[in-house]
Amino acid sequence: MTTRTPLMAGNWKMNLNHLEAIAHVQKLAFALADKDYDAVEVAVLAPFTDLRSVQTLVDGDKLKIKYGAQDISAHDGGAYTGEISGPMLAKLKCAYVAVGHSERRQYHAETDEIVNAKVKAAYKHGLTPILCVGEELDVREAGNHVEHTLAQVEGGLKDLAAEQAESVVIAYEPVWAIGTGKVCGADDAQEVCAAIRGKLAELYSQELADQVRIQYGGSVKSGNVAEIMAKPDIDGALVGGASLDSDEFVKIVRFRDQ
Numbered sequence: 001m002t003t004r005t006p007l008m009a010g011n012w013k014m015n016l017n018h019l020e021a022i023a024h025v026q027k028l029a030f031a032l033a034d035k036d037y038d039a040v041e042v043a044v045l046a047p048f049t050d051l052r053s054v055q056t057l058v059d060g061d062k063l064k065i066k067y068g069a070q071d072i073s074a075h076d077g078g079a080y081t082g083e084i085s086g087p088m089l090a091k092l093k094c095a096y097v098a099v100g101h102s103e104r105r106q107y108h109a110e111t112d113e114i115v116n117a118k119v120k121a122a123y124k125h126g127l128t129p130i131l132c133v134g135e136e137l138d139v140r141e142a143g144n145h146v147e148h149t150l151a152q153v154e155g156g157l158k159d160l161a162a163e164q165a166e167s168v169v170i171a172y173e174p175v176w177a178i179g180t181g182k183v184c185g186a187d188d189a190q191e192v193c194a195a196i197r198g199k200l201a202e203l204y205s206q207e208l209a210d211q212v213r214i215q216y217g218g219s220v221k222s223g224n225v226a227e228i229m230a231k232p233d234i235d236g237a238l239v240g241g242a243s244l245d246s247d248e249f250v251k252i253v254r255f256r257d258q
């Protein structure tokens, strides 16, 4: 079986100005420096206005923290007021970009077609997309959560070659568990993550499916991360609220110590 390095990513959402971001990353770097954490990859997804500050801290240093953005324009440049392009993020040496987060789908009407265009824009400019998928509460209650989530996976990856899809990160985030404190049970999360891996095998190959990292996101905290990470098809966490507290995020990164 392929060994997948867990990816623990903090999605700061619309929190932390650039000065707060510097202080936060410095704390994380200090706390993570005393142990060799090569076995776990750590990333922060910062607001656009913080990226240059984070880059300055992380670049050329021994800090193992990777960073990225929370969204990307589907366009490379031009008259798209308020948008940030792939070339701009690449110039800041972002490693990752979240695409299709449920808050983008909900508040900015992002469809699977738009998400797919953004995934392609990320690859075009050398960024690794973290493709976010997951169902709303009514979909889960109707028992259609697996089908719904797999349709988002398929839509997000449409027309993507295996050479690109093999490096995608997929974040399964049931919408009803985001910021609510209602964590999805580890078995329930595993059910959907295993189905996502099955879909990747169907779309590409079992070898590719075994390689792709699938994260869980939704009210992850130090108290529940170990149970979630013990599941065979869960390869990391996309952490919102708890990633804003450096002590708590460090405990999440160190889930193996619990």
Ligand SMILES: O=C[C@H](O)COP(=O)(O)O
Binding pocket: 011, 101, 173, 177, 178, 179, 180, 181, 217, 218, 219, 220, 238, 239, 240, 241, 242
């Ligand atoms: O991107 C992160 C998710 O939306 C989870 O957020 P949360 O940890 O605050 O529930």
